[in-house]
Amino acid sequence: MNNSLWLKTAYTRDSYPALDKDISCDVCIIGGGLSGIANAYFLAKEGLDVVLLEKDEILSGATGNSTGKLTLQHDLVYANLIKQFGRDNAKTYFDANREAVLFGKGFAIGDELWDANSILFSQSKFGTKLLQDEKRAYDEIGIAAVLGRDSELPLKTEATLTIKDEAQIHPVRFGQHLAQLSVKAGARIFEKTQIRLMDLKKRILNTNSNNEIQFNKLILCTHYPIAALQGLQILKLTVGRSYVVSTSANMPLQGQYISVDSPKRSVRTAFIDGQAHFLLSGEGHPANVEKETRIHYRTLDSELKYVYHLDPLQYKWSAQDPSTPDLIPYAGPISKSMPYVYLNTGFRKWGLSNSLACARIISDQIIGRDNKASSLYAPDRTGFGSFLVQALKNTGLVLKEFTGGYIRRTGTPICTHMGCRTKWNEADETWDCPCHGSRFRKDGSILEGPATKPLDLG
Structure with missing residues (x-):
């Protein structure tokens, strides 16, 4: 099976036990990716008794298979956000993710994070028009950026849109560091612990080893929030798959790049223990609709050789991530009628900054601190929360086996x-x-x- 550069070069793993007894807590978090760990960190720092449950090993899912970009430049997004939500809400999205980037820069140590410019580039007149539209949105919101033509890539580019002083991270090392400090702050992390039954009315979870967790608040930080309810995911979340290849290369880029034209490509370098690694990502498609997926790796490997003149790939991996109907993730209570159950999902492949932003939103809500982004990220804005609550009522608030x-x-x-x-x-x-x-x-x-x-x- 393939493995990512990040998982292969992670810190030595800390050992987190499987849950083997009944426990209670203020906040229970299901899901050990960056969003779950960030929630655990923020809330444990506030003095709450936090338990995090992961069915496998922490950071081994979407976080460990990401491209490692910690940026507020989420492809072409701000022009669309202004059109859908207005300038003020688009700026709120920007501010939430800018805070996430600044947190990462202040938190990371060593080679967990590197400064880098974030750059969108076009290779066609149509793509350049998209960049011009996005630049106007930047100006309207107040995002400092440069529309030009400079590029380090061995590609013919028509235009570039650059946000300076962004970040790229080693997502697993960063997450391991965050997990260690979460535990130091009092959080309890359990791996190899899978939820089998839920009674949300009594606020009880039951694990595959038949242990119970009594909680006051519950945060669902998994790709699909409630898997037992048929049809729920299809109605409100879609899933995309993309591929990444990497090889050692003496090609240190100052920027991290995304093309706005087809074929879609993401390009960056990473510096790990003194070695530069080149990462090329793309070949996206709806998840699980293709049987023969090796062709996507072969395409990217060919580009490493013939476009970038690099050695064949050393690492290859794929990742998939849900998207909401309107570009904004879900972060917050599922509804007013069930305010103690929180959702955190739908990152649209921008889960590093949005994981931190969403964790901040939810932790602020739990401790009673105002967060301007709460209404924008609310799960019920698309009817998702109300639909979920009704489905739970139809099952008597007791979910049968997932x-x-x-x-x-x-x-x-x-x-x-x-x-x-x-x-x-x-x-x-x-x-x-x-x-x-x-x-x-x-x-x-x-x-x-x-x-x-x-x-x-x-």
């Missing part, structure tokens, strides 16, 4: 989430579910939810 029922079929293994037939992913050597994004390792064990039980390969 896997639901499934129908046995012939052919490829059946996903244990809702009975869809999985597809074999040759490139990553995984079984992928085309319905809701679950992924399973070669041996049938769970790589990524919403499924919570392994495949039956018998």
Whole structure:
């Protein structure tokens, strides 16, 4: 199976136990990616008793398979935000992510973070028009940026849009550091601990080892917030997959680049223990609709050789991330009627800054501090929260096993989430579910939810 540069070069892993007894806490967080760990850090620092549960190992999912860009330049986004939400809300989005970047810069140590310019570039007149529209949005919001033509890339570029003094991080080392300080502040982290049952009315969770967690507040920091409710994910979240390749290279770039034209590409370098690594990302498509995914790695590897004149790839990995219908993630209570259950998802491949921004929003809400971004990120703005609450009421506020029922079929293994037939992913050597994004390792064990039980390969 493929592994990312970040996971291969992480710090020596800290050992976090599996939960083996009944416990209680002020705040329980489900999900050990950067968003869950940041929530744990912010809340533990406020003196709350925080428990974080991760079904595998922390930072091994979307965070460990990201491109490592900590930036407020989220592709072409601000012109669209102004059109949908108005200038003030677009600026609120910018301010929330700028605060996240500044937190990262102030928090990171050593080579967990490097300064870098964030640069959008075009290779066509149409792409240049998009950059000009985005620059006007920047000006309206007050984002300092330069529209020009300078580029370090061996590509013909028509225009560039540059935000200076952004950041790129080693997401796993950064997250490990944050987890260590969360524990130092009093948070308890449990790995290999999977939630099997939920009773939200009584505020009780039950694990796969039959231990109970009694909570006052619950934060769902998983890709899909509640996997048991059929159809919920399809209605409000879509999932995209993208691919990354990396090789050692003496090609230190000052900027991190994203093309606005097709084919979509993201380019950056990373400096780890004195070695420069070149990262090339792209070839995106809706998750789990393609069986033969090796072609995407071959395409990127070919570009390493023939476009950038670098050695063949040393690392390759893919990541998938849900998107909300309107570009803004969900962060906050699911609804007014259930204010003690919080959602944190829908990062649209910009989960590093948005993880920190959303964690700040939720932690501020829990401790009673005002946060201007709360209404903009509210899960119920698209009807998502109300739909979820109604679904919970229909089940008596007690969720049955997350896997639901499934129908046995012939052919490829059946996903244990809702009975869809999985597809074999040759490139990553995984079984992928085309319905809701679950992924399973070669041996049938769970790589990524919403499924919570392994495949039956018998």
